[in-house]
Amino acid sequence: MHIKFYLNGKVVEADVPAGMNLLEYLRSVSVFSVKRGCDHGECGSCTVLMDDKTRNACLILMGTLDGERIETLEGLNADRRMELMQAAFLDEGAIQCGYCTPAMLLALESLLRANSKPDDAAIKAAFSGIYCRCTGYVKPMVAAKKVVMGEVDG
């Protein structure tokens, strides 16, 4: 089926199988920041932003995507806030295997778009859709708080 949507600000028109999900499509066009984890909506490794909110790409069918606005880390890399978030994650060692890191950065970006001064509870809630089995969320929390407090050396 033929669909048209926006990926990182650019119009995309594609002919795709009706049952293909967004995760499969994005990886087929080399958008590799979106990771395949559980493929059942449990882990959040495939997080994308849709209308500024985090969603799991593995549960979004391409056929339901007409006209929607999707963002991934690839579209935000040149953004100053994303640069600072990435610096904070590196400075704090908030990365071990790195598999969930793009999802965490998108979750933080989504949160900061809605609330520029989130408290700890809001940051935890934002990370709640993403499984991280390396960091225990401690260092990502520290990094996120540095970004919120404007303490990133960037």
Add this chain to the structure above:
Amino acid sequence: MWSSIDTIHKPTSLTEAWELSQTPGTTVICGGTYLAAERDPAITGLIPLNAHLSHRITRGKSTLSIGAGVDVDNLVSFNWPSPFQPLAEAARQSCPSANIRNQRSIGGELGASRFNSELIILLHALNPQLKIVQAQESTEYLVEWNGDGIIREMALEIAPEIRMEYLRFAPIPSAAPFLCVAGVTAGAGCRIVVGGNVNSLRVLEFDTNTLGVEQQGLVLEHAEDTLLADHFGGVAYKRKLLVTALRRLGKALCT
């Protein structure tokens, strides 16, 4: 890949969506978190509803109208009038993942009607009116709805004397409860719902606005055969827990 899907319909109205949904092997989809995860091979056609559903909560003089497309995260962040505030926590607990809350719609939640969802259990205690689209639109109370048709809107009556509470029992806060009881008192009556790992939700209404010993006994009698044994405990344990839960709920609704 959901390989059995060969058609994604584009209905022009909810009535057309309902007509299309009568075709065997075809189903409606809103958030898609249940359907897209299960990938049932018997389903070959999907009918997306999002474009035809309201995604807003509107406060009128005496009702809150919640469009079926409102996502569960909006229910968490909405500034509820005071009697309805437990709905926000129930919505959060029923779906601990923010990503999934952003994807799930209230219409889809009501359609899926999970027996272990705090939100669904509390809503059954509130018993809102649903606007249902079939060949014609009708209005039905949630408790009486048989699951047919497409939910367009849910309406909650705002009454200052409403009081609601729920109690959940789960091994950790982010796990689904194996037992959950909810109660709502309004005017001179109350409605109690028992859910969790059960055969079906049990709903009992009383003409009194207290959940006293007599009413607790009636709820127990009405609900004990719905409790299921699982790795958290047998039916006898669940029954004892239900006794405790009803006692605590009775106290919470009175204070």
